[in-house]
Amino acid sequence: MAESIIKNNLAEIHARIEAACARAGRDPSEVGLICVSKTKPAEAVLEAYHAGEKLFGENKVQEIREKAPVLPEDIQWHMIGHLQTNKVKQVIGHAAMIHGIDSVRLAETVSKEAVKAGIVMPVLIEVNMAAEESKYGIRPEDAMDFVGAILPLPGIKIEGLMTIAPYTETPEENRVYFRGLRKLSVDINGKYSDNLFMHVLSMGMTGDFEVAIEEGATFVRVGTGIFGERNYHIE
Numbered sequence: 001m002a003e004s005i006i007k008n009n010l011a012e013i014h015a016r017i018e019a020a021c022a023r024a025g026r027d028p029s030e031v032g033l034i035c036v037s038k039t040k041p042a043e044a045v046l047e048a049y050h051a052g053e054k055l056f057g058e059n060k061v062q063e064i065r066e067k068a069p070v071l072p073e074d075i076q077w078h079m080i081g082h083l084q085t086n087k088v089k090q091v092i093g094h095a096a097m098i099h100g101i102d103s104v105r106l107a108e109t110v111s112k113e114a115v116k117a118g119i120v121m122p123v124l125i126e127v128n129m130a131a132e133e134s135k136y137g138i139r140p141e142d143a144m145d146f147v148g149a150i151l152p153l154p155g156i157k158i159e160g161l162m163t164i165a166p167y168t169e170t171p172e173e174n175r176v177y178f179r180g181l182r183k184l185s186v187d188i189n190g191k192y193s194d195n196l197f198m199h200v201l202s203m204g205m206t207g208d209f210e211v212a213i214e215e216g217a218t219f220v221r222v223g224t225g226i227f228g229e230r231n232y233h234i235e
């Protein structure tokens with residue numbers, strides 16, 4: 001039962017991704033779907049995997065560490081939540097990308113642990129576009145200096161930017177934040193063009209991923225739209 005719901009949800013989400021891409025004149029292959037499986041059991045992940053999904057997102061290190069060993073090895077785990085520096089060690093080598101870099105100290109810790117492990121960790125910088133007090137992320141106006149400060153770190157590769165837009169019933173209200181994140185990315189690439197090319201924009205969730213795609217998202221992070229009970233039927 002639950003299994004076919006996940007499969008149906010995925011079919012619906014992909015259809016909506018394709019429609020958003022068509023509206024924006026984009027190729028759907030440019031938009032990666034990260035299935036946000038936080039709090040959901042490994043069986044739910046496996047069902048999505050068998051429906052063709054390879055990218056999964058978690059916001060707790062422990063959940064990646066628990067699920068990954070019992071699931072197929074070609075799954076890419078994305079660490080999308082706030083990462084505490086004392087948890088960094090546990091995620092290195094287990095996550096394909098860390099989405100929430102928002103302090104120099106965190107970036108330094110990730111770099112140090114990655115170097116120790118002999119890898120370069122792909123990371124995204126989290127930007128709090130709407131200046132919400134409750135949210136993590138650097139301020140957009142600090143982004144240039146922040147990139148300058150962490151760019152020399154040898155153990156990280158800055159792949160792009162990530163934002164969590166405000167919760168809203170009206171996705172259109174978040175367009176301004178998605179557009180702003182994209183502009184910021186263009187500006188940063190312009191300023192640091194000798195040392196950096198960011199190509200990832202991780203933005204858009206169940207409530208607003210279509211608007212995010214129209215504004216250039218290359219990763220959307222969808223949880224309840226795939227695994228939740230409420231959103232399994234169209235409309």
Ligand SMILES: *Cc1c(COP(=O)(O)O)cnc(C)c1O
Pocket residue numbers: 036038059080081164205206207221222223224225
């Ligand atoms: C939970 C979560 C999501 C998914 O949210 P839904 O509204 O369930 O799609 C996306 N991004 C982050 C960072 C999250 O923590």
